[in-house]
Amino acid sequence: MLAYVIRRLLLLIPMAVGMIVVTFGLLLLVPGDPAAVLLGPEASPEMIANLRRTLGLDDPWYIRLGAYFWQLLHGDLGRSIFQSAPVSEIIGGRIGATIELAVVALLLATLIGVTLGVLAAVRQGSLIDTATMLLAQLGVSMPVYWLGLLLMLAFAVQLNWLPAIGRGAPMPEAIIAALSGRPQVLWDSILHILLPALALAANSAAIISRLVRTSMLEVLREDFVRTAYAKGLRRPRVVVRHALRNALLPVLSVIGLRFGALLGGAVLVEMIFAWPGLGQLTFSAVSQRDLPLIQGIVLTFALIFALVNLVVDLLYALVDPRVRLG
């Protein structure tokens, strides 16, 4: 197991190198000069040329790429062109918010998706099944951006139950505060994260619910389920302890992959709910052509995604004894 983990971790290096080269190549192809964006429309061509020289943008691509790798080897992600601060510092200050949002959204998606999927499977062909799958269809097809605005309109503007924007205290801090007798801090954090997490979770919940339904229907037809009933076990026990446990295996790998989709979706959700994470930062970095910052963000997202999938693979082996890692 340990050898497997080490091998997978080592594989992250070529993946990161590939990722950097691809991102760098794409940024070379995308039109738009960061020096001109930085200086604004009133800048003269001389000023732009001057800044391009200062930023090293006139150097050949292989020199710039080489310099970037050299910096990385020294643990330096470079400096943001626009925010005049180290990229690692900027990303470090925001990554927590995005991971928190993605994790809560993933938990919500799993909870909603599995519950609806199981309900639909055990009541196959009933009104519940149809309604659940209709809901899943909506969840899959509704753009996260639109859903976010609708949720805000309903729960913040009309009902005034939840805050429309912003983030409470970070969850770890909020939990510590709650444990030390200030539960309102945690409550405030939960209220703030509910709407963005729900908007982000909808699509994944829909996909998970469909998958759970299909998987459950297959498992419910297996011989061991019939045997369980024959032993006189009650339905809830059979469904939860026997069928669901087996049905969840294929779902587990999908949940890992959904984490990547959640990180991508966070870009739009964070924009709408003013969630101070990497998503908003990604949007502004791309629209400003802040090359070092874009590189840093892509690298961070890629590493998170790879690590989450590693964890999922390890969990898979734990849950299903038939799976051997190596």
Added chain:
Amino acid sequence: MNKLLLLTTAIVALGAMPATVTLAQDKAIVIGTDVDAGTLDPRLTRDTTAYRTADLIYAGLVHLTAKLEAVPDLAENWESPDPQTVIFKLRSGLTFSDGSPLTADDVVFTYESVINPDFNAPDRALYSPISKIEAVDPQTVKFTLSAPYAPLLSYLDKGIVSKAAVEAGKDPATDPVGAGPMVLTAWNRGSDIVLKANPSYWGGAPEVTDVTVKIIGDNSARAQAFEAGDLDVIQSPLSPNDIERLKADTRFGNVITAGLGVTYINYNVKDPLLADPGMRQAFSMLIDQNSIVNDIYQGVDEIASSIILPSSWAYSADIKQPTFSVEGAVAKFNELGWKDTDADGILDKDGKKLTVTLSTHSEDPNRVQSVELTQALMQSAGVDAQVQITDWPSFSTNYVQKGLHQIALLGWLNIVDPDRLLFGQLSTGGSTNWGGYSNPEVDKLLQEGRSSLDQAARATAYQKAATILASDLPYFIISDQGYQLFYKQPFPVEVQATPRGNFRGLIGMDE
């Protein structure tokens, strides 16, 4: 009896509590904005949030009122012994927020860095006529100009940075030390900027004690957050649909007035097809200003008639650009030799079809829609019009600013003086003359406009230039942008909006 006493005490306590809480809360406001500040160094500000926040943290020699008049801020008064010299006398006892004294050296330091090419100040071109800045004594600063420069005062509201703080290694971009009415307490990048009142401001601390500038990129989400009570103030840019809804909501106060921006068509006059002013006139007649302003922008902007803003002292209603007329455009094209000789619905001349590319950027859906409408109208007039939409950096830096466009739709903001929309943009070789327009007579008038110190003479020069431009049409001004501000009611102080969207009018400072 006990119960009664308890009840009375509780009622009194409850009655007293909210009053105290309200008093404390009422002095804090939360302002919604669309972008995060790129920097808090007033010499390097590029975006509106940076500009507006820096205006609270720092103070300039002058301050521009809502009517764009320069009034004393750090400078107590100023005089011009000759047209190329301006001497400013600073108020006595000025200090920065860290307690250090603010002197003429700080003013010299600030403006010397702005005009230094290596410093890369985005608006350096505005200060290029300044040839020398000297500290005559700790309270006196002398500006020497290479030529008389009338708009100078409008640009001297730039915040003064502390020379000592910068030399001690403090970066004004992230760790600002200013002498404005507020000081920075926290800046959570991409989320919010938190400020508190500066008691050492020369005019005294403002009435509003705490300001939070909250960043919400999406216009509709920002409007909804305002309606939900999470924000106390929002302002342009806002979606036309949201403006209509908020206007009708009695919970909110509003200020809806003319802004300081224009939306316009930039013709590339270096393009052989567009070199002839007649062609530009014909194309301009295919721009349906009424539909763009009233349907697409739902009336939040005003139909423009010339390059001078209606709110400007130089405006004249007699100057008129061509107006929308498909028939007129077709007649003009025919007059210039473009006719549909092969009956394919597209005009042609010497075997060449009348093809043109319209472009704008993707971030503003209203601009995209305006371009699409114009494309349809051009096609109905026999022009094979193509549309090119790309994101802002590609569109601006790699396309329009390189003069690769034919007909581009874009805008200018912050036109505090007619010079700001004319000199760099339309004088020969101007730094932002992307369409390559050149007319010696216009050059002469624009130079006259910026160098004359008599406002009436300046107005005449600009009106003459605008008259030529309304027929030469290197620019076709579609609309004068409106400015909208909405605030919760009751608001802790009297709202004094300025079309520049500055925050000083929201914190109880008398404009």
